[in-house]
Amino acid sequence: MKSHLNTFFVLMLPIILIVTGCKTTKQPNFYLGKNSNIITSKNYLDEGKKQLDKKNYNEALAQFNKAVKIDSTNGEAYSFRGMSKYHLKDLKGAINDYDTAVNLIPNFGEVYDMRGVAKAELGDKVGACEDWNKAFEMGFNKAFDLIDKYCKEENK
Numbered sequence: 001m002k003s004h005l006n007t008f009f010v011l012m013l014p015i016i017l018i019v020t021g022c023k024t025t026k027q028p029n030f031y032l033g034k035n036s037n038i039i040t041s042k043n044y045l046d047e048g049k050k051q052l053d054k055k056n057y058n059e060a061l062a063q064f065n066k067a068v069k070i071d072s073t074n075g076e077a078y079s080f081r082g083m084s085k086y087h088l089k090d091l092k093g094a095i096n097d098y099d100t101a102v103n104l105i106p107n108f109g110e111v112y113d114m115r116g117v118a119k120a121e122l123g124d125k126v127g128a129c130e131d132w133n134k135a136f137e138m139g140f141n142k143a144f145d146l147i148d149k150y151c152k153e154e155n156k
Helices: 002-020 041-053 057-070 075-087 091-104 109-121 125-137 143-150
Strands: none
Touching: 041 057, 041 075, 057 075, 075 091, 075 109, 091 109, 109 125, 109 143, 125 143
C-alpha cells in the first residue's frame, strides 16, 4: 500500500504543479490598477521619455527614479535620468547618473557626449574634452562640433 501511495504522489506532483501554476522564475512585484498588469522598468522609462519630450523635467525625473528603483542595471534609465537632472540644473547629479550609465553600457557614446556638456558647464574643460573625444571615437559624430569648438589647442 505504501508503495502505491508513493507512486501516486510522484505521478500527481507534476500535474498539481501545472494546475496550480507554480512557476520557477521570479516574477516582479510591481502592479498597476485593478487589471494587475505588470509594470516594468521599461514602462517607467517610456513614460519618463514622454515627459522629457514635453519638457516636464520633474515628472520625467520621477519616472526615471522609479525605473532605476525596479532595475538598477538599466543604463538607459540612468542616462535619461541624467538628462532630466541636467535640465533641472543639477549638473553634479546628472554627471553621477551619466557615470553610472557608462559603467553599465560602456559603448554608449551619446552619454559621454552629454556628460561632457555637463562637465563643461561646471568648468571642467579637460574632462569635457575627454568625454567628447571618447564619444566621437565611439561613432557619435555630433561630438565633433564640440571638440572643434572647445578642445582645439588654440582654444585651451
